[in-house]
Amino acid sequence: MGPTRRRDVTAGAAVVAVVSYLALGLLYRWFPPITVWTGISLLVVAIAEAAWGRYVRSKIEDGEIGAGPGWLHPLAVARTVVVAKASAWMGALVLGFWLGVVGYLLRQRSTLQVAAEDTGGAVVAAACALALLVAALWLENCCKSPQDSGRSGPLNGNQPG
Known part of the structure; x- marks a missing residue:
């Protein structure tokens, strides 16, 4: 599984934008009122993902990935990547x-x-969706393993002791 490509999510967003624009001519009369609160839940998720990304990045940079107390389990990082990819597509x-x-x-x-x-x-809902997309792509980026081979810890085969 590779990283989410920006061009793919951009193309997906563009296709949905065109389809929704065309469909609104028929469906807008049944829409409920759109308030500034409509898209705020997306912003809440974006903030949560950004905070989690900061935490994951700090654990990876400190070499605290593994099965030890206070360490982040590698499966948690893998699950985070899956959540980030799904959130990026949902945001797009x-x-x-x-x-x-x-x-x-x-x-x-x-x-x-x-x-x-x-x-x-x-407009607020669109901005919140963009925030979710950006936060999800950043979260996915935070899950990358460090390029520095001089790190100690389970990422390089050492177990906490």
């Missing part, structure tokens, strides 16, 4: 959706009062 797809919504709302602002009211919330 949700970002694409919200970009499509923003595009549609900007086009409809002058004719629909409700579109003008929903635009701010959609």
Whole structure:
């Protein structure tokens, strides 16, 4: 499994943006109001992933990966990579959706009062989705093993003792 490629998630976001923009012409009338709180949950997840990435990076830099007290288990790092990859794709797809919504709302602002009211919330949701995408890609990057071969610890075959 390789690192998540930025061009792949960008292409996914672009495809979803186009599809959501086209679908909104038919579906917007059934949308609930879009407030600034709509996308905040994505921001909460992004902050949690960034904090976890900082923790993982510090453990890797300190060589504290292994099966010891206060050490981070290698399977936890592997699971973190899986969560980061899934979050990056989710962030990209949700970002694409919200970009499509923003595009549609900007086009409809002058004719629909409700579109003008929903635009701010959609922009906030898109920004929160972008934050999730960036945090997930950073988290995945934090899980890389160190390039320095002079480190001690289980990453180089030494066990805590």
